[in-house]
Amino acid sequence: MTAVSTVVLVAALIAAGLLAGLFYAYACSVMPGLARGDDRTYVEAMRGINLAIINPVFMLTFLGAPLAAGAAVVLHLAPDARPALPWVVAGFALLLAMLVITGVVNVPLNNALESGTGDYAGLRARFETRWVRWNLVRAVVSTGAFGCLVVALLARRG
Numbered sequence: 001m002t003a004v005s006t007v008v009l010v011a012a013l014i015a016a017g018l019l020a021g022l023f024y025a026y027a028c029s030v031m032p033g034l035a036r037g038d039d040r041t042y043v044e045a046m047r048g049i050n051l052a053i054i055n056p057v058f059m060l061t062f063l064g065a066p067l068a069a070g071a072a073v074v075l076h077l078a079p080d081a082r083p084a085l086p087w088v089v090a091g092f093a094l095l096l097a098m099l100v101i102t103g104v105v106n107v108p109l110n111n112a113l114e115s116g117t118g119d120y121a122g123l124r125a126r127f128e129t130r131w132v133r134w135n136l137v138r139a140v141v142s143t144g145a146f147g148c149l150v151v152a153l154l155a156r157r158g
Helices: 003-035 039-052 056-075 079-115 120-157
Strands: none
Touching: 003 039, 003 056, 003 079, 003 120, 039 079, 039 120, 056 079, 056 120, 079 120
16 A cells, blocks of 8 residues: 555545534534524524635535545555455545535525525525534534544554
């Protein structure tokens, strides 16, 4: 196994951990905290968060995790790296699932919230329950990806 394959796997692992932590923080603190506010506060806060999160650091992590995991899959096709391969593939698949969930569910909900006008209660009602539910799924999936990549790293040593 090469130093390159180790670095790529560790990069994927760290990025997956950061994403798992981000989605976990939303699930256990940000969204419950916002839920305590009135409808206008909730909608305006989510709009602000949705704008703020689109930044280079987040995008590097969000897109870099699955890209690094995909590269790690390729780098673990070598015979001496095969013990880790199933775990790397599983981590990669879970990170792809996180991307799909985000693109199919959370981003469209964010966009609808941003472009919605009028009744804050109605905007919140169409957004909150579904977004929170699918964010929890993203937290679980990202945590699973992190776990798989940890096991992959350990399998390389065994």
